[in-house]
Amino acid sequence: MPIEILMPALSPTMEEGNLSKWVKKEGDKVASGDVIAEIETDKATMEVEAVDEGTIGKILVPEGSEGVKVNTPIAVLLAEGESADDIGKAAAPAEKAEPAQNAADDPAPEKPAKDAAPAAPKTETAADPDIPDGTEMVPTTVREALRDAMAEEMRRDDDVFVMGEEVAEYQGAYKITQGLLQEFGARRVVDTPITEHGFAGVGVGAAMSGLKPIVEFMTFNFAMQAIDQIVNSAAKTLYMAGGQMGAPIVFRGPNGAAARVAAQHSQCYAAWYGHVPGLKVVMPYTAADAKGLLKAAIRDPNPVIFLENEILYGQTFDVPKLEDFVLPIGKARIHKPGRDATIVSFGIGMTYAVKAAEELAGEGIDVEVIDLRTIRPMDLDTVIESVKKTNRLVTVEEGFPQSSVGDFIASQVMQRAFDWLDAPVITVAGKDVPMPYAANLEKLALPNVAEVVEAVKAVSYKA
């Protein structure tokens, strides 16, 4: 049967084009790969090559024709043994370019339903495990808690290893990996060159083949060199592979401002990574959360961004002495219950929140403090439950104000609990400037307790 040659689409957006020239004439023999015509698109003049072998039987659209729609038959190709008399029996290689209808579609659906996105599935997150009465609580620094978490998981699973700059022989730039080389050896505690983009990619590749890397960034400020591998490779592979393979990897390290290290070493990435589907983003405050959540992050089959803070490393908190203390990712923790207003914070932002709550208690304002712990997936239910009780909300973080984590919380609370709000949400964040070096300016650039106190009073109309 003769084959119709159709007007081809030659770019992702082309709908029609001009048939500027026929290179082959009626009666010419063509082989696959031969140029048969030239077509002018909105971008360029393109050559059209034959796919099938045969003889040009008839040209249907003359050269010089403009605005020829994609998929219009432009010529008929005769196979060996066919003649011009066979034209008319021509079959296009396929009926039409409309995608096949979804077999699962209802034959008579409600009108707009077809193009509407289905609702996102709701996932339940487990509550924190019960800590049995009488469990010994051990004062532990965040630094020790992180190290213990890694060591416990490395003992449990040989596929877990840690890599990064100075993690092995130097014992960690911030001593988080202290002792790991001695216990687990150089195969599993790997010093890398200073090469963030490269070793992030190496880690993701190892994870794609089934290992469970912990990649330490000396600080997340340096991970901007690696952000393509984190976002484009780690976060998206599972989806792009239709679920066949993903990247069970933890990227961890100190995040945000330390002290007097200025603009390039003082940035919070919670909102950046919180933006990306496919990533989980954890930012603990206490040592117990650091330990339980890091253990969960290492076991999680998804890529997890684990944001620590240099100032918190040396702070001491009680950690329950349990054989296997693992906390759920995606669950906020009510740090202090209260009735009058809600403060939501995470990571080092909690230090301002906690002190502000203490101060406000002295003035008779009973604040509920929620430690978000996980930025993504975010436990908005806990926040909204609290807002329904207190009717007032302040968020606190050190990151930049525009498109901040607090902005997202505020918009969600507005959409889901507008009628429960008695005042507009106030988002306390870092100032909208690069971090300055001078001590006084640095202090001004960061949020402070007074700002949080003032914000809570403002939403309580007690300012």
Added chain:
Amino acid sequence: MATAARKAESSKSAASRGKSSARSKSASSLKTPAPLNFKKDEELQAYRDMLLIRRFEEKAGQLYGMGFIGGFCHLYIGQEAVVTGLQMALRDGDQMITAYRDHGHMLAMGMTPRGVMAELTGRRSGYSKGKGGSMHMFSKEKKFYGGHGIVGAQVSLGTGLAFANRYRDDKSVSLTFFGDGAANQGQVYESFNMASLWKLPVIYVIENNRYAMGTSVLRSSAETDFSHRGISFKIPGIQVDGMDVRAVKAAGDLATEWCRDGNGPVILEMQTYRYRGHSMSDPAKYRSKDEVQKMRSEHDPIEQVKQRLIDKKWASEDELKAIDKEVRDIVADAAEFAQTDPEPDASELWTDVYVEV
């Protein structure tokens, strides 16, 4: 603190990995091997495998023109011998990873034409359920790790596959493909450094098809001998006639053995040529028609094998036509399947974002 820590004691920490296994051969001992003398069955296999890629790609181009395939679509026509010859050198467990000109690699690794074509048309039976498309496709079963859309990113990822092979000590080799264009990305050299430092079993296959999109290697590369790109990292490299499947197989044998013996990475610069534009919407005005025609008529990888098969009387024209028909039928079936298979169910929008815990 951070910056200071980086500088301190950097020399001391260089040692712990890899240094114990001294290089057993010097990097300069690698020479381009002579093309192999293929046996009849090898010639026939190479002919069929390359033809399948060519016909598949021609069909993909056609389906693109008809609007069945959307977005970007990068065809492998002209480069078939590279992936076919290297696949012939592999063992079970060896992996491949490449960028977005990836259809040929997938077919060579044994992924089904139906599954690949259905992914190109964005249908539910595609390898990624229609969610990846031409540039992002994977098969865990066939050890194909993508299909990556960011130029150069696959080089670090492929080095990571090799890291895992060494970690498990399973003697598998990672074949990490990239083009002459990607060879100028920084992370390539970050990866070279680590691969050599840690003696990772990775073959860096640089498919030099002379043009990074529309920029020729002469206009983009200070060093156009890509086999030399590893010199600063003590990675040996050889240049290979990437249009001759026997030369590719010989280089593949040498390189896989080099890696399996624990010598670390190796670079194979495959000198090849793509007949089509960079993508479907590239008019290829940056090179002459004569240049393309010369490569096609004098160096075509499939014609070379065909000529040898006929000259040695290993196959008659009719027998070759029968192979051609078999391949055309496979491709036609894949195309038919890819046009009739349903699109993914709307509920797939939300699946595979996370592995459920």
